[in-house]
Amino acid sequence: MEAGAWLITGEFDEVQRVIDRAAEHPDPWVRASALFGRAFSAEYDGDPGTAEQHMRTAADAFRELGDRWGLAQTVSSLAGFRSLRGDHAGAVDVLTESLESFRQLRSEADLVPTLLRIGAERLRAGDLDGGHADLEQARSIADRTRPWFTIWALNGLAEHARLSGRLDAAENFLDDADRIPVDEHENSVIQPVLLLQRARVLLDRGRTADVPVLLAKALEGGFGIRDVPTAAVVAECAARWRLRTDDPRGAARLHGLAVALRGVLDEGDPDVRRVRAALRKSDDHAAAFDTGAAQDRSAAFAELRSTLNSSSA
Template sequence: MSICERLDGIPLALEMAATRVRALGVHEVAARLDDRFRLLAAGARGAPERQRTLRAVIDWSWSLLGDQERAVLRRLAVHAGGCTLAAAEEVCAAGDLDPATVVDLLARLVDCSLVVVSDDQDGPRYRLLESVTAYCVERLSEAGELEALRRGHREYYTRMAERAEPHLRGHGQRQWLRRLDLESANLRAALESAARSGAGDLALRLVNALTWYWYLRGRISEAERLLAMALSAGQGGSDAEVAKATAWLGGIRLLLGGGAAHFAAHFAALQPYERVDDPGGRARMEWFLGSHTYGIGDPSRSADLIDRALATFGSLGDRWGTAAALSSRSFHAKLRGDFGAVRQDSERSLELFRDLGDQWGQIQAMTPLATEAEVLGDYERAARLHRDGLRMAEDLGLWREVSFKLAGLGRIALLMRDYPKARQFHERARRLAVEQSDTFGEQFAEIGLGMGARREGDLDTAQAHLRSVLDLHRRMGYEPGLPALILAELGFIAEHRGQADTATALQLDGFAAAEATGDPRAVALALEGLAGARLLAGRPVHAARLLGAAAAARRSVGVPLPQGERLDVDRIAAGAVEAIGETRFAAEFAVGGGLLPADAIK
């Protein structure tokens, strides 16, 4: 099948390949197709001269063309994966043809079956068969045009990427994502050509224009590789382009596994901006780094970057930057348990993103709003927000976001105790994350699978899921809420198994992790988990006090435990009441409500 595809189904070429298969085997023939004209140099002896070799077949067609047709045909070969009419008119004209004549020349080449045309939403798209491409690259070299055409090609696609970049944040987002998808091969070829030729200025301009596209598409490893390549491509890039690419690379590497130990290196990625007078560009990079260092080490460092960026965006009137920074700031408000600020920042962010037409931004702003609804027990609203985000993500083809939205819907199903539905959503989310090589998305889905498995009584499966997630978070130094949640869940598993000492140790570790984040809700969960461990250890009075302290922690931020999350608390409270009676339980619960969390655990 590979041989057939690479020879474009040309009957004579396939016949010649078949004769070589008898001597070389299929795999060797496929491996040698890069040198196809040497490989397929012997056809049927009785055939006409023009049909005896693959080169002769194309030579004959070439001989029938006029000079201008030959020029356009060979120049098309510089494109990878085809091109639009506009690209053909500019690149193939190459300074010695009238661009207005290119369309007629293309039409004649299509009639000769040397060029393949397909219809696209943006107009016709032209491409060469692979064998014709190989032939025309040789002709380009013979004409002394190859390097000039490659230069024209990379300049054209650099300008295209720069024209596309602002549209990726507005009403044209869907259209330009699709256009860049279609031109991925050309953009990659242009970048590699720039790097090989030492055109550092073009390489940097191109990666800086494309990194947001790669980010939206979840192509993080590709972004890291190509940013590093552009930064090492040679001299010529301006200080502003170097600063931007360096900062992008620092943020992208965070996504690939940067933890607290590497924070200083990622923060240093902003240093080149000290030599550049570009406050808007610096603010966008501060926001990007700040939003992706959320929870890595000291959360104040992330918050400071976001706050600085937000102030700059406001002074410059940058509405997109303001919307992005408000959305990121809302996550810090969630960490503090300040759900009034969560709603205020997220709703303003959502309003701005809607006005700008940025659906990716709307998805980001909806996420903390869905979390707020979940915390308040408004599961219908939370599910609606997740479904709206899912619809937008699917429409744009943002598959990482689709995975997170599916996991969000799984979380709501879990809280509504529809465990089969929750498992279905989380499995879909995990499969999609694996397909996208999205480690964080995979682990997020795995948390839901682990929580669901515990509630269904499958403790071994639950532990396997949660241990996997915990190991990843420890390696990455990722701290907000999730490790405390995972430790609490593992503690509950140990409690269900009757392992009081193990449960106590896990819940104490979870308490320490929760206190480090400053999230009162995470602290409350750890206290509730420890109450279960103390009850199992024969200390129902302490369990009652811990439950009282947990309830007080939740009240301190105005978000009492909603019904969907009461399963463990109600179970532990019932056990304590059974052991010491309702009156004593109520008294000890009240005592716990007056204690600081750190005192309550003693």
């Protein structure tokens, strides 16, 4: 918990200090938690390969301890790395394993987000019916637990509606989500997600003018550069916007910035795959991608911010 707090505030040296201290603790559970912390630290540092390695080691440690909750948390986190590679079946498999553990532990606080992630993963894989069923089940539980979970469920249902071509319904789900009150911290986490979803709907409608405004708000509305996974998603969505405005070189550059931020492109995102396929039709954009990807994280974030703000003015 302490490492997570320092991560949110951007005190990365403190994050490492806390993790290093936990790694030397005599209690094996605390040492396993340190591996979990190292994984998240690496992920937020744009190094998914190292993050996945630490997460696997943490899962092994919790398994050896017989800690079903710790094992379920780490296995669930491993799904994210599979999803980035486009291994949707593998991601659903490990999430389903975690889901069964959370059911046995009667942990609704973990059950709902895991169901939501399974639903989202099925949507990414093109299984709209299966994803919708999971999202509706999650919403039915969320409505009797926490408003926070209901917002996430509505966002997932908005994505299902978008992918189904029901753009008015997608916007209605997002409007419903915006009307649910949450505290300041929860709002800083969920608002970038909802803004990104609205940007995707606008792009599907072909209304590109307001997209950079929404993306700029999403970039600044959460934890900024302290949340590089979200910043990378913003860059990928911005690449789709650039492509829709007949700027393929700009799209390639933004995909490069996403790699500079996260370490890899989200190959599991069907929108990202479509943009990549369009860009591969010409070799002229490879240099733009490469120079974007070669930026350090701070420079990539600054360029992304500048690109969106200059287009929002």
